[in-house]
Amino acid sequence: MNSAEGAGPKARWLIALTVMLPTILDVLDRTIVNVALPDMMGALGASADQITWVLTSYIVASAIVMPLTGYLVERVGQRTLLLVSVGGFVACSGLCGMSTSLDAMVILRTFQGLFGASLIPLSQSLMIDTYPKEERGKAMAIYGLGIMVAPVLGPTIGGYLTETASWRWVFYINVPVGALAFVMAARVIPARPGRDVRTDWTGLALVTLGIGGMQFALDRGNDEDWFASNLILASATISAVAIAIFIVRGWRKRDNIVNLRLFKDRNFASATVLIGVVGMGLYGTMVALPLLLERLLGYPPMETGLVMAPRGIASAVAMMVVGRLVPRIDPRKIIALGILLSTAATAFMAGYNLEISAAYIIWPGVIQGIGLGFIFVPLTVVAYESLPPEASASAAGVFSLIRTLGGSIGISVVSTVIVRGTQANWNRLGGHVSPFNPDLPAWLGAQGLSLQDPEAIARLAGELARQAEMLAYVGAFHMISLFFLCMLPLAFLAQRPPPTARVAGPGH
Structure with a gap:
């Protein structure tokens, strides 16, 4: 019951x-x-x-x-x-x-x-x-x-x-x-x-090894230099083998500990893939923005939270509005609009620099928050649209797991892009630091320094590091915007809901 x-x-x-x-x-x-x-x-x-x-x-x-x-x-x-x-x-x-x-x-x-x-x-x-x-x-x-x-x-x-x-x-x-x-x-x-x-004890063991190993590799990979570490290599290998066996075995068994047959439902399968990409974009932004604000722009933690809060508020308002629209409008169109808003907002973030004001942080965040609100509600409705009621708990567990793993992938990828990008940008920008570059004496003169001043080297190194890291964040935001844009075709993989499911509004 x-x-x-x-x-x-x-x-x-x-x-x-x-x-x-x-x-x-x-x-x-x-x-x-x-x-x-x-x-x-x-x-x-x-x-x-x-x-x-x-x-x-x-x-x-x-x-x-x-x-x-x-x-x-x-x-x-x-x-x-x-x-x-x-x-x-x-x-x-x-x-x-x-x-x-x-x-x-x-x-x-x-x-x-x-x-x-x-x-x-x-x-x-x-x-x-x-x-x-x-x-x-x-x-x-x-x-x-x-x-x-x-x-x-x-x-x-x-x-x-x-x-x-x-x-x-x-x-x-x-x-x-x-x-x-x-x-x-x-x-x-x-x-x-x-x-x-x-x-299903065998299935339980495979889930533990597969999901646990994958999550461990994603969480620790950047700190351990990924596959240069034997620990990460072993963890990823064990995870891949366990998940492969689990999928092959679970697809054939009806009493598997995780119901993989849910993926035979087209709506659930497409929505689950989409929520994974949403997790990548959402948590990728969540890890990049606070680091940018605190490390490069000098925001204290409290102020960082206040600058990011409008994003969450906008998302909440958007979800309440969309909750009333979903019964009347094809949810796939709402998802597509949300994807476009999220893509545009994140692409705007790729234009950030070291001189931006708080307003340039808040407004793209608000737009992205609205976009994510437009995505999340109809996407979840689509996922459960054609599943039987008794499958809701199993479906919710898998749906939440994929969102979590997507978030972990997003965090790991963005963190790696920032770290590796900073190193690459440092080397590239360092090639322009030369006494024969006419812009260098001009910049030092504006700081009241000269090439003969010992403080000039330290000041120049610090500025070079800031610019290199800033460019890495720009690259990360470009990548996140591509995450969102890649979702657009996926929005229409789900089946079009029957008109009766969309006409009936709340309370009917």
């Missing part, structure tokens, strides 16, 4: 609010911790390389469990899984805040990732089950608020808590919010018993 059968409008809103809280918790936790890492290094006695395991442990553990959501729902039911996930996540958050060693922190973050993995797909599945098909646009708009806004707010909240209180509060803040989510879930989400299903 569906968890939403018989639910009236008031009950739907209560369920929507209840599942939004855990969604925000998980998404926020993926970005809020980053700002606190420098403070955590001293408190936990960790090096710059070691402290990144606080992020890696959470991400890898979460990626492994996320596609298993459908199986877990079958075993224990949606309500029980949500309560266990929220309760475990909150407990681990509190313990992370009390950690006094790096080892304890990494272990607790691993368990936090295991418990938090199902929060997003489970929340999405509950929203799909709660709202009738003609109101799914509205449902996905509400759900999308947490997905799109939380990553923008994370660095701002993390910076504020770290500056005004302690890094420990980036974990403690989860406790009251999570406790509220637990109480609401216990009271609002209808209970549905699970059933005894066979556990």
Whole structure:
């Protein structure tokens, strides 16, 4: 029986609010911790390389469990899984805040990732089950608020808590919010018993090796110099072999631990590919912009968050508007418009320089936020359009995993482009530094320096480094705009929805 059968409008809103809280918790936790890492290094006695395991442990553990959501729902039911996930996540958050060693922190973050993995797909599945098909646009708009806004707010909240209180509060803040989510879930989400299903242990082992190895390689690859590292090479090889065996085996088996037969549905398959590319563009921008603002333009963390906040607000507003348009307009056209807006905004960012004002950061961000809002809501509706209701939990787990992996790929690729691009630009620009270049004495003269001044060399080296890195960011934004543009043909791979599905508006 569906968890939403018989639910009236008031009950739907209560369920929507209840599942939004855990969604925000998980998404926020993926970005809020980053700002606190420098403070955590001293408190936990960790090096710059070691402290990144606080992020890696959470991400890898979460990626492994996320596609298993459908199986877990079958075993224990949606309500029980949500309560266990929220309760475990909150407990681990509190313990992370009390950690006094790096080892304890990494272990607790691993368990936090295991418990938090199902929060997003489970929340999405509950929203799909709660709202009738003609109101799914509205449902996905509400759900999308947490997905799109939380990553923008994370660095701002993390910076504020770290500056005004302690890094420990980036974990403690989860406790009251999570406790509220637990109480609401216990009271609002209808209970549905699970059933005894066979556990595919071989499939589970392959998922663990495949997804875990891939996520580890993506997360650590740039720091370890990619395939120059035996660790990354081994991780990627094991991952590729495990995933290949899992796909071949899973396509033939009906009781596979992850339902790969979902990809036989054209709408779900095309939407899942699209959400992966969206994740690449979204998280690629999310990693590039804060670094640009803080490293090159001198913005403090709080101000960086404030400059990026309008992007999240614009995305939220766009999703609420689109939620009402989806039942009336072909969602593929809305997705295409969102892709074009996101492409244009990111292409504008490729024109950034070291002298830009905050307005030039805010307005392209607003346009990109609107574009992403236009993409996310109809794309999610399309993904579930022709799937049977009982497949919602399995589909949500796979859909969320691909978005997460797309984000990891985007972050890894953008980080590598910035690092390698900076090195290449340094070498290229350095070739123009010569006493025979007439522009060099002119530039030094404007600084009150000359070639004979010892300070001139240091000043010149610093400026060369800034310009080289700025050009690397320009290259990264060019690449992200291409990510978005490549999505345009994919928007029309999905089947055209039947007219009856688009005419019925909310409340009909």
